[in-house]
Amino acid sequence: MISGHEGPGTLVILANFVSPLAVDLAEESVLRQWAEQAPRKLWLTRPGDVLITPVPLSAAFRRYVFHRLGVPENSVDIITVPDTSHLPMAQALAEHGLLEPLRTLVAERPAARLLPTALDEASAVLAADLRIPVVPYETGVPSTGTLRAVAAMNTKSGFRAVARSLGLRLPHGRACTGAELGQVTDELLASHPRVVLKTDRSAGGHGLHFVSRGAPSPPSPPPLPESRWVVEEYVEHTRAVSAQGHATATRAEVAYDGEMRMSGGSFAGYCSPLEGLPARAREELTDWTRALGGHLAAEGYRGPYSLDLVCSQDGTLYALECNVRRTATTTAHAMVSRLTSAGSSAWSTGTATAVAPVSFGDAGRRLTEAGLDFQPGSSEGVLLYADRPLDGRNWRYAALARTHTRLAELEVRLAAAFGSEEL
Structure with a gap:
């Protein structure tokens, strides 16, 4: 499981979707769109944690998440950082006078650690300023050289250069x-x-x-x-797949894999674990993910990363890019592992579209009436993965089941519950 709670102490969870690691900070509209996904980080929290988010979380969503996690509602502190043009979120804390309140919260938590979504320079500086380590670094804060390597690997050209040296097949x-x-x-x-x-x-x-x-x-x-x-x-392909790796000081392993759901070339959801991949491609996927993790570990990187690929009609894999950060699937995987006794359950993420805007409470009632609402102790069901969307219509969800067949059935019922023919 890729979880920040592998060690002692509480977490300061930095949902820094506004970061120069993935896209230029001038791309304000896309950064704002990504920031709307920050509420999902609440699924990582445990009592005593601090969540720093770029968007406010509704009371209804907080109650919903904490009930399913079994976490007392007032046991997690939440800091909301207003949208700040051209500034990484970790820097925006000081801009809005929020650094001192955060410093006070950290002082009350002697064993606190920082868990950033993106390991950018600003988050490392914040950790050093707060005098807390970054998860999961043995020496506290990653070195400047490691930060440079992470920044380079999150570019298409940087990935291609390393992938060629590791023998990965590229377009x-x-x-x-x-x-x-x-x-x-x-x-x-x-x-x-x-x-x-x-x-x-x-x-x-x-x-x-x-x-x-x-x-x-x-x-x-x-x-x-x-x-x-x-x-x-452009590689003609039948599937887009992804493997999530985890790098430590001594090894790199595949944590999980799945099929990416794409829409117009953009990521639209995920289904895990990956099924039906030819044996040769499956072996390459594992070997390539480990090789990439080995390279990252040698650069001093510790933690999650993903390798994204496409699979052609004849079963040949082509590597496209890597994401050296917590990705769109790491929180969902941690949530599924936490809520189910068996971490091998099939799960998916996506968007359910309502024909007209609904409130968070109404969306929850639709799941209950359809017999889909996931409750503590359940083995299957659907969760409202993030807070109410701005338009009230496009609801991010996570579905859990024991098999892929059953998972597909739940998603059909979910679409019907929101009044759509399909997700």
Whole structure:
């Protein structure tokens, strides 16, 4: 299980979705969209913890989560950091006068540790300022060299360079500047019918542009000449898969795997564990994930990372990118492992769309009336994974069951409960 509560003491959980690690801080709209997912970090909390979030959590969601976790409602302190343009969330604490209140809370917790979503420089500086270690670093705070390596591996070009050295199979492609983008795109289109243009630092499908031969479609607005890009052949595939690894000082292991649900090239959900992968591809997935973790460990990195790939029609795997941070699936996996006695249960995440906006209470009642509401001690069911969405319609969920077949049945009933034909 990838959990921050593997050691003693309480956690200061930093939901720093606003971080330069995954995307440029100028991309304010996408950062704001990602920040709306921060309430899910409440599923990681235990009594005495502190949660730092970029968005407020409703009282209804807090009651909902704490009831299922068996955590007293007033035993977790929550600090909300207002949206701050062009500042990593860890820095925004001081900007809004919240650093001293946080310092007071930490002083009351002598064994506190910082658990950031993204291990960026600002979060490491915050931990050093608070004089608490970062989970799970043996020496307290990762070194400057480790932070540089993490930042590089969260770029498309940085990943490709390391992946080649480790022998991972990659789509044919090249890194380039914005000034070179048109020329490099044309050169790859001469050999491949379709290519993908990727901003070098991007995540979750943001910053992807698909271009076909004979139908040029450059990014709009035109990229800055000094911007960084990767252009790759588009690999025709049947599945998008991902393995989540965990690196320690002595080893790197695969914690879990699954199939990514995609929509227009963007991540839209997950289903775990992964089924039906050919034996050769399964072996490569494991070997490649461990090799990547070994490289990260040698750079001083400790903790979770993911390897994202596609599987072609003939079962061949192609590695696309890695995410060296807590990803969109780590909290869900930790939650499932915590709520079920057997950590091997099938589970999925996604979005259920209501035909009209509903409140958090109404959404919960729909699950109850459909016989889907997951309660403590249950072996299957559906959870409202995050707080009420801004539009009241697109509800993030996590579903749990003993088998994939049963999981699919629950998701069909979930769609019907929200008035949709499908999720």
